[in-house]
Amino acid sequence: MSRLNALRSRFVDAPDSLGAKARARRWQWFADRFPDLDQMNVLDLGGTAGAWMRAPVRPAHVHIVNLEQPPADLPGWLRADVADACDLPAAIRGTRYDLVFSNAVIEHVGGHQRRQRFADTVHEMAERHWVQTPYRYFPVEPHFLFPGFQFLPLAARTTILRRWPLVHTPTSDRDAARMIAMEVELLSVTEMRHYFPKSHIRFERLAGLVKSVIAIRT
Structure with missing residues (x-):
């Protein structure tokens, strides 16, 4: 088990992993897309403080919204x-932002209607955005590192x-495993173009x- 966990680290988590190089x-x-980033007020939908504190870039200000x-x-x-x-409080909606940023979040919000609300929030909160999501048809599901996982029946995924x-976080509990499997819905290019038609x-x-796939509006 530890050898396989080390394999995950090599591919995703370690500083010299393929995942770290991709990030x-x-x-x-x-x-490169936002050269004036150091002057921007950025709204990050679904991000973490740790990710920004490790990042090689630093906006003037970052406001993170997360559950x-x-x-x-x-x-x-x-x-x-x-x-x-997908439903920001009025206090946040009344704030001015230069850019909305989101990394691998839209596939977690839950169904088309909530994805549309998420995209509407992106468009409402700033003129510019950067929204990244894993591609549905890449052969290895990136959250679970299992080939073709996203195409299997729910019982098999569980x-x-x-x-x-x-x-990343193993569980032997059937209900918990089912919830984890149901929580991720990877998107196609067509779906991303639907949610971000001008990007x-x-x-x-x-x-x-x-x-x-990354939807970018500069």
């Missing part, structure tokens, strides 16, 4: 609130999650195959 490349793309409680002690350039990105050692769609590739 570094996306950060560079992000910085999870943030750390108690944040640097002055970071603010975090517990709220639903069974795999109870036994597959490369899952430039950029593809991140691995071994020539589209791995993730």
Whole structure:
């Protein structure tokens, strides 16, 4: 088991992993697209303080909205609130932002109607945005590192999650595994173009195959 967990780290979590290199490349793309980032007030829908504190770029200010409680002690350039990105409270909606940022969140919000509300929030809150999501038809499901996982019946996905050692947070509980499987709905390029019709769609590739899709408006 530990050997397989080390394999996950090698591919996703370790500083020199394929996942870390991909994240570094996306950060560079992000910085290149928004060269005035250091002057921007950024709204991050679904992000974490840790991700920004590790990032090689730093906006003037970042406001994170997430359903999870943030750390108690944040640097002055970071603010975090517990709220639903699909239904922001009035206090946040009344704030001016230069850019909306979201990394691998839209596939977690739950169904088409909530994805549409998420996209509407992106469009409402700023003229510019960067919204990234894993591509549905990449052969290895990126959350669970299992080939073709996203195409299997729910019962099969539930069974795999109870036994597959490369899952980030393994569980032997059937109900918990089923909930985890149901919580992720990967998107196609067509869906991303529907939600972000005026955006430039950029593809991140691995071994020539589209791995993730990024909707960008500058």
